Amino acid sequence: MASPVVDSDIAFIGGGFRTTTFLSSAPALLRHRVRVYERGPGVGPGGFARYGITTTSIGSRFFKHLDLSGPFAPLAHSPALTDVAHAEQPVAMHRLADALTTLGRTLQSALGTEGTRLDSTVVAVHADSDRHRVDVQLADGSTESARHAVLATGRTERAHPELASWRTKVLLSGSVIATARRSEIKGRLLAAHGRPVVVAGSSHSAMSALQILLDLRTELRAEHPGAPLPTVHVVRRGPARLMHDSADRAHRNQVPGRERPFDPARDVCPATGIVYRDSGLRHRSRALYCALWAGELPGATLVDAAVLADASDRFEEAAIVVQALGYRGQAPDLYVDGVLVRPGDSPDRLLADDDGALLVSGTAHPLLSVLRVEPTPLDRRDNTAYASDLYQRLAGRLDRLTAPVAEVSA
Structure with missing residues (x-):
């Protein structure tokens, strides 16, 4: 079966933290025709540049999947990136934004002029199973096509x-x-x-x-x-x-392979008795x-x-x-085979399987993926292993799905 005639192989809807760190973790994906749609003026920092606070995780966790090879190799000597990527403590948000801006500029250069659509708001995504393509509809009325679309549209606060x-x-x-x-x-x-x-x-x-x-x-x-x-x-x-209610409950609720093992010497405050959780x-x-x-x-x-x-x-x-009651994933209107399956203002979560495939009525869709748009599901809250291998699994899946037919046959 011939590949559909499309504008790109993989369309990323959103060019912020997730898209930038994901693609810089999988440089091999750039051999495909990748196009990033970003509503802001540049790829990289997303909303992080707006906040005058300190990160909630240590700096190195934001770049734990970074692969400084291929087009990203020169960044091994970038102070803006390496200072955060090696930080073992939280950092000021503007430092993280600067690091992501540096990474985003390198990604934009690698993608080339046809690989980015800046100041572009995607209002709808149409997945057509029969034609094996996804149409990306922009706010200016234009439409572009791809073999696969990845929703990396971030999160927002909604009126509670x-x-x-x-x-x-x-x-x-x-x-x-x-x-x-x-x-x-x-x-x-x-x-x-x-x-x-x-x-x-x-x-x-x-x-x-x-x-x-x-x-x-x-x-x-x-x-x-x-x-x-x-x-x-x-x-x-x-x-x-x-916190856990008690040290005994911390031991009993421990899930091997999910949480850091409970250590009374480290995780119980000697002054207050608070029993800290790993998450x-x-x-x-x-x-x-x-x-x-x-x-x-x-x-x-x-x-x-x-x-x-x-x-x-x-x-x-x-x-x-x-x-301050939490964030929810945001996305454009999503259509599957002409049917609106999730409007952009829907309160429903964007669900995905462990490979990042969008779940539509509980079934993984072959043309659509979600890149950690929603917060951690409630039933996975104390699971530090949750989505830890998502980047690797999603990269492998996208590589297979967008490989040329001849390459797949081989």
Whole structure:
């Protein structure tokens, strides 16, 4: 069977962190006709360049699959990349963004002018099983085709229904930690005239937002002595995922091959007795949460509410509500054989198998893949092995699917 006449072999929808690190982990894929569609002005950093926070993982984890061979070989001497790739501690987000920008420029050069579509928003992806092709529809009305499409569109915060009653004063956590909005947030804190700020959630994004709010309070106290400043209430719906209930439970719940083995000497705090988990809050976020939990953060309190409505009095009196209730995958409209199987505004998760193939009604689709768009599934939360070999498995699958027919026959 002849290969379809298409514009590219593999179309990546999104050119941020996932696409950049994936392709730099599998340089051999670049022998195929790869095209990257990115809505921003360049491949690489995605949204990371916007955030004035520290990473939630150590720097080296972001580049653990990096293969500095082929077109990426010169980057072995790039300080911007190697400083982060060798870091064994969290790094400032702007350093990660700089490293990804450097990597992205090299990838763009390797792809050539036909391999990137910058400032291009994909609004729909049409998979046609009979024609063995995928059509990529752009916002400007044009359509391009590929033999396979990989959804690497990242995540977004969506308005949470439990906060609908207070929507007019809700800020998404991403806007609070964005460097471009720092002055605006600072002004809003001053304008609150002492009315509290409520952070809904106790995730990494909640702790990042809390840190920014506390930093801004400190700045305002120095700039406006005597001005009333808001207290920050953090509303959690359950215990943060940073601890086991006991050392005994840590032993009993250990899943071999999934979590780092529990070590009482390392994982139990001698002062508080907290039994840390291998996953969940880490590094600076974990330390901040523990200080909050212990009542050691001036100007911040922890509030328990099984559902957010249980803390309605807090939300009512707040001047600002920060939503930090997690991110969800985003994607364009997805069509399979002319049928809309998932609209872009769908609340449904983008599910994939262990090879990255998009699951449509539970079946892996041969023309579509997903590159870690959704957060870790709830049933895999404490599994540090989850998706650890995804890059390798997906690269092998894409290589096979887009190999010339003669090569497959051989």
